[in-house]
Amino acid sequence: MSNNNRAISVVIVGGSYAGATATKQLAGLAKGNYPNLKVTLIDKSTHYFHVVGFPKALVDEDYASECFLPFSSLFDPKSNHEFVHGKLSAIKDAHHVQVEGGREIYFDYLILATGSQSPGPINPVATNKADALEEIARLRDGILESNTVMVVGGGAVGVEIAGFLAEAYLAKKVTLVHSGSRLLPMNFRESISTGAVTKLKQLGVAVILNERIEIPEDSEYAAQVKGQVLRGSSGTEYRADVLIKAIGLRIDSDFLAPLELAAGTKLRADGPVPFIRVLPTLQLAEPLFPNVFVAGDANDLPMSAKYAFKAEMQGGTAAGNVKRMVEAGFDQELAHATAVNAKAAADVIVPPLSKWSDMVDAIIVPIGSQMGVIQVTKIAFGCSGIANFIVRQLKSKDFMLWMRKPLFKYRAAQD
Numbered sequence: 001m002s003n004n005n006r007a008i009s010v011v012i013v014g015g016s017y018a019g020a021t022a023t024k025q026l027a028g029l030a031k032g033n034y035p036n037l038k039v040t041l042i043d044k045s046t047h048y049f050h051v052v053g054f055p056k057a058l059v060d061e062d063y064a065s066e067c068f069l070p071f072s073s074l075f076d077p078k079s080n081h082e083f084v085h086g087k088l089s090a091i092k093d094a095h096h097v098q099v100e101g102g103r104e105i106y107f108d109y110l111i112l113a114t115g116s117q118s119p120g121p122i123n124p125v126a127t128n129k130a131d132a133l134e135e136i137a138r139l140r141d142g143i144l145e146s147n148t149v150m151v152v153g154g155g156a157v158g159v160e161i162a163g164f165l166a167e168a169y170l171a172k173k174v175t176l177v178h179s180g181s182r183l184l185p186m187n188f189r190e191s192i193s194t195g196a197v198t199k200l201k202q203l204g205v206a207v208i209l210n211e212r213i214e215i216p217e218d219s220e221y222a223a224q225v226k227g228q229v230l231r232g233s234s235g236t237e238y239r240a241d242v243l244i245k246a247i248g249l250r251i252d253s254d255f256l257a258p259l260e261l262a263a264g265t266k267l268r269a270d271g272p273v274p275f276i277r278v279l280p281t282l283q284l285a286e287p288l289f290p291n292v293f294v295a296g297d298a299n300d301l302p303m304s305a306k307y308a309f310k311a312e313m314q315g316g317t318a319a320g321n322v323k324r325m326v327e328a329g330f331d332q333e334l335a336h337a338t339a340v341n342a343k344a345a346a347d348v349i350v351p352p353l354s355k356w357s358d359m360v361d362a363i364i365v366p367i368g369s370q371m372g373v374i375q376v377t378k379i380a381f382g383c384s385g386i387a388n389f390i391v392r393q394l395k396s397k398d399f400m401l402w403m404r405k406p407l408f409k410y411r412a413a414q415d
């Protein structure tokens with residue numbers, strides 16, 4: 001017989017797009033049939049950062065401040081759910097995570113939503129709001145003092161940053177350099193790339209394609225490169241005062257090493273970026289750990305899945321699958337003892353779970369506050385004025401921050 005009053009511990013690591021969605025869904029389960037289900041959210045930062053809005057945050061100090069929402073406000077203070085501010089340092093076994101500094105937390109179910117990191121301050125290195133705002137402000141100040149800015153990387157991030165900089169700082173020369181033959185990801189139509197080039201040029205941005213810049217060694221992200229020669233793969237030499245890297249995505253998945261040792265197998269992809277390997281159900285691709293899920297940018301789904309809206313959908317899929325396992329009594333079959341081992345978990349029958357499928361490709365790219373390009377499935381609007389209108393309506397104003405705020409509803413005014 002299923003005992004709905006049993007204690008169930010769900011740990012979610014990373015509270016951004018994938019993690020916040022999963023957190024809210026599973027906390028909802030505790031409000032319903034499972035009053036003793038506890039959700040513990042661990043994040044290395046005190047605040048969620050709406051990274052999608054970074055291009056606007058870079059030029060708008062007030063908006064930058066709004067982009068930080070405290071993780072603690074995801075939970076009803078009257079509930080027994082918990083936010084733990086700390087960095088996941090190790091998954092010790094099939095039931096325990098360790099937070100940097102030593103705290104060990106038991107889990108029946110674990111959802112890893114640790115995402116990806118772009119070069120700071122696009123993803124701030126700081127782990128609290130004040131210091132993260134300071135990082136963004138330092139780059140803003142550097143740009144204000146400069147005459148020329150080079151943005152390297154012509155994906156959506158680089159295009160948006162270049163457009164907002166050119167619009168906000170009319171007197172500065174902004175150059176966007178991209179190693180590919182066209183802007184924006186190649187799985188989208190060429191017309192949105194052409195539209196992006198046209199609209200960037202209208203804002204005065206110089207767009208250079210098919211050129212790979214040798215990034216100076218000391219430029220972790222935004223470097224003061226005044227006086228330096230920036231060499232391109234074509235042999236051309238460039239100069240700029242500030243260089244912004246809108247390329248290079250990192251994954252922090254070292255915390256999996258102990259589990260890999262226990263399983264005797266690699267849980268991370270080979271190659272330069274150690275994405276975490278998953279099954280279509282978003283469970284770890286290793287039968288010993290059916291209770292561990294990975295949602296969002298951190299998993300090894302294709303690059304075409306690395307979008308905030310898809311991370312949210314994956315957070316929903318992972319949470320839905322945990323719910324199915326809870327309802328089927330998966331955790332009940334395990335002893336709630338610290339000695340529970342991976343083999344015991346693998347022997348418990350897992351109910352049929354949902355598979356995540358990537359059905360919709362969409363991209364909305366504001367170019368300054370008034371223009372943009374958009375593609376949803378096969379329908380693309382590049383050069384047209386309709387594109388500008390739709391992008392303004394859907395995104396340019398606050399980069400969809402309004403959609404995220406309701407999740408963090410237990411916020412005090414000063415937060």
Ligand SMILES: Cc1cc2nc3c(=O)[nH]c(=O)nc-3n(C[C@H](O)[C@H](O)[C@H](O)COP(=O)(O)OP(=O)(O)OC[C@H]3O[C@@H](n4cnc5c(N)ncnc54)[C@H](O)[C@@H]3O)c2cc1C
Binds near residue numbers: 013018048088116
């Ligand atoms: C500038 C920019 C603009 C973008 N614009 C768009 C857009 O318009 N639309 C779109 O769909 N996508 C956009 N993207 C992509 C989108 O932001 C990512 O796909 C999305 O952030 C992935 O979400 P996630 O939940 O997987 O992880 P992330 O958003 O990367 O969050 C991971 C979370 O985990 C925490 N964390 C990481 N490691 C640890 C650890 N070891 N211990 C504890 N906590 C940890 C982090 O602090 C963070 O809170 C943009 C990306 C960038 C950089």
